[in-house]
Amino acid sequence: MFAIILGTRPEIIKMSPIIRSCQRKNVDFFVIHTGQHYSYEMDQVFFEELGLPAPDFNLDVGSKSHAEQTGLIMTGIEKILIKEKPDVVLVQGDTNTVLAGTLAASKCSVHTDSSRTIDVGHVEAGLRSFDRSMPEEVNRVVADHLSRYLFAPTENAREHLCREGISEEKIFVTGNTIVDAVFENLALAKKRLDTVSGLGLSPNGYFLVTLHRQENVDARKRLEGILEGLTHIHESTGMPLVFPVHPRTEKMIASFGLELEGFQMIKPLGFLEFLQLESQARLALTDSGGVQEEACILHVPCVTIRSSTERPETVDAGANFLAGVDPASIISAADRMLARPRSWKNPFGDGMAGDRIIDIIAP
Ligand code: UD1
Ligand code: UDP
Numbered sequence: 554m555f556a557i558i559l560g561t562r563p564e565i566i567k568m569s570p571i572i573r574s575c576q577r578k579n580v581d582f583f584v585i586h587t588g589q590h591y592s593y594e595m596d597q598v599f600f601e602e603l604g605l606p607a608p609d610f611n612l613d614v615g616s617k618s619h620a621e622q623t624g625l626i627m628t629g630i631e632k633i634l635i636k637e638k639p640d641v642v643l644v645q646g647d648t649n650t651v652l653a654g655t656l657a658a659s660k661c662s663v664h665t666d667s668s669r670t671i672d673v674g675h676v677e678a679g680l681r682s683f684d685r686s687m688p689e690e691v692n693r694v695v696a697d698h699l700s701r702y703l704f705a706p707t708e709n710a711r712e713h714l715c716r717e718g719i720s721e722e723k724i725f726v727t728g729n730t731i732v733d734a735v736f737e738n739l740a741l742a743k744k745r746l747d748t749v750s751g752l753g754l755s756p757n758g759y760f761l762v763t764l765h766r767q768e769n770v771d772a773r774k775r776l777e778g779i780l781e782g783l784t785h786i787h788e789s790t791g792m793p794l795v796f797p798v799h800p801r802t803e804k805m806i807a808s809f810g811l812e813l814e815g816f817q818m819i820k821p822l823g824f825l826e827f828l829q830l831e832s833q834a835r836l837a838l839t840d841s842g843g844v845q846e847e848a849c850i851l852h853v854p855c856v857t858i859r860s861s862t863e864r865p866e867t868v869d870a871g872a873n874f875l876a877g878v879d880p881a882s883i884i885s886a887a888d889r890m891l892a893r894p895r896s897w898k899n900p901f902g903d904g905m906a907g908d909r910i911i912d913i914i915a916p
Contacts, residue, residue: 554581554583554638555575555580555581555914556637557582557584557585557642558584558642558643559584560588560589560614560648561589562595562596562821563645563646563841563842564646564648564650566603566731566824567646567676567843568643568645568730569730569734569737570730570733570907570908571645571676571911574908574910574911583609584608584610585611585612585654586608586612587614588611588615589614589650591613592800602824603738610629612629612630619688622649622653623656624653626649626650626657627653628657630654630657634671635663638663639671641671641701642658642674643674643914644675645730646676646693647677647689647690647863649688652691654673655675655696655700656695658673659671672701673701673702675700677710677730678700678704678705679711679712680710680713680842681693681694681713682862682863684860686768687768687861690863697719698717698719701723702914703719703723703725704910704913705724705726706726706727706901706906707902709865710726727902728902728903728904729901729906730906730907731846732903732904733904734824735828735850735851736904738824738825739829739832742825745825746829748825748829752795754795754833756833758793758835759792759793759795759835760790760792760793760794760836760838761836761838761839762783762796762816762838763796763799763837763841764796764802764858765799765801765840766859769840769878770799771801771805775878776802776805776811777811783838784813786838786884787814789884793816793817794815794816794817794838795830796817796818797819797830798820828851831847831848832851832853835853835891836856836887836890838856839858840857842863845864849873849897849899852895852897853895854873854890854891854895855867855874856874856883856890857873859875859877866900867900870898
């Protein structure tokens with residue numbers, strides 16, 4: 554029996570191929586939702602659109618400081634694990650949900666042999682930005698070092714793990730489940746919706762912007778500089794900046810009292826709507842991990858508004874440029890990526906990662 558732990562938008566999306574694979578293969582599993590994300594458009598919409606079963610448990614932790622959120626999730630998960638006694642717990646990515654799920658499971662002894670704890674499987678293991686000031690880097694390093702199964706999306710991720718002394722027999726290069734999710738849902742999205750014209754846009758006639766990293770949006774000067782660079786790109790090209798605004802960013806824009814120019818600000822979109830918008834964008838400008846991957850998979854050039862990335866495969870492929878956060882460097886990165894031919898190869902696998910992961914833990 555497996556426990557699948559998730560709590561945020563990207564975890565729901567990237568765990569969906571694993572849940573589907575369990576269903577197809579009749580593998581016994583249950584889902585714990587931590588409630589780290591809880592607004593309809595950050596949570597429920599994905600269960601509905603992706604046809605996922607309702608979580609078996611919801612901890613409803615909500616938004617808190619890092620330590621409080623992590624502690625509450627650990628306490629809630631421990632109780633469930635003691636009762637349900639899963640053999641393996643799967644976590645995905647680098648959020649506080651992952652950190653707390655990994656810590657709770659790896660210290661929870663529920664087997665008759667009391668020296669054995671619950672095995673953790675870390676989906677999307679081995680990513681490194683090498684920037685420990687990012688909360689996500691701390692979370693992923695801890696999760697990797699405590700996990701029994703490390704599902705690395707790429708060879709590069711596997712090498713990071715080996716270099717940190719993690720035993721090779723624990724590491725499996727599977728591809729990233731985001732490829733499975735994109736392949737499964739893009740065709741469906743095209744059949745069902747026309748998000749681009751619904752927003753009054755034309756294919757290749759707009760830029761897609763997403764921003765939510767704590768270090769980018771919680772500091773006024775940094776956020777103002779990024780927005781200034783983006784506005785300049787709008788002014789010099791005449792193309793709108795379509796901006797589905799993450800709730801953290803919405804809160805910070807309001808609290809700083811910022812006025813945005815050149816942006817078409819919209820609520821966060823469901824995955825099907827977002828995939829459509831992303832696949833027809835002229836360029837994606839983002840600080841999201843998942844958007845860097847998806848833009849690469851969809852052959853949409855990407856500018857990453859950060860100084861480091863844990864997805865260097867996208868940069869090496871020629872699909873992504875690491876711009877930093879200064880207005881001038883964002884502008885020149887956009888110029889550079891607008892001129893780039895879209896002929897790169899997707900480095901994140903063949904869309905079978907979900908099945909591969911389930912075959913490893915449930916042979
Ligand atoms: C979290 C993850 C980040 C991930 C992102 C995906 C951590 C440390 N951060 O960041 O790695 O990239 O999710 O989107 O785990 N809020 C709402 N409704 C919600 C959720 C959040 O209004 O459903 C608002 C709250 O004001 C909250 C803020 O967003 O304080 C931040 O939420 P939080 O989950 O702490 O961090 P994210 O920025 O979402
Ligand atoms: N996404 C979405 N609607 C939006 C913005 C993003 O469905 O309005 C999806 C996107 O397709 C990707 C994931 O959310 O799969 C990325 O999540 P996010 O940027 O919040 O987190 P990160 O990947 O940086 O952890």
